[in-house]
Amino acid sequence: MKKVIHTNKAPKAVGPYSQAISLTNNKLVFLSGQIGLDPLTGKIVSDSFEDQVRQSFKNMYEVIKASGGTLDNIIKLNLFLTDLNNFSIVNNIMSELLSQPYPARSTVEVKGLPKNAKFEIEAIISL
Template identity: 40%
Template structure:
């Protein structure tokens, strides 16, 4: 199966051997994003809301590079370090989906890259 690699300069560069996203048969698979500022590589984690907003901005940049937006997202996976932050993450996350939110799961994990509090990946299709 042929696929294309999608990379956006408006999202942080991968910190390992993976692509920001791959596009195959009209479906976009976006790697997990954390709250790295793409301009300076710094973590934006002064609050869980600010961290979640930056994650969503990074996802948006990758979706845009593929000619898509949040309205094209079919499914998200949210990984959190502390499920007690779920309500605050959920409120921020939900503000990006005005109607017809995608399917998703939210999972508490013991540790995330760069010790962030939240990481989100998604699958989208036109």
């Protein structure tokens, strides 16, 4: 059984997908990718990589809250960067926002992201 998770505090989906889907029996929530969009304007917050990463985490957190969780509920993160030279910036921000034990993580450099974003994050949480 699937349950759709949605909050207006994170950007609405820009395509045919949900912000998150919860498997009610397993208490797992699969979050769609979040880029650095301002939820009010629907536009990228800044050209700055760091600003985009921080907004992406903020958007992800709002969807996690709407799911009934916190950042501590993250069990897996997938990161997508258009330039792996910025990887240390992501690590620094993650170390500020997340506590140990850190979630499992994959990081991939991609050619492009929606809306010309420089960073995207998706998560799996366990409630």
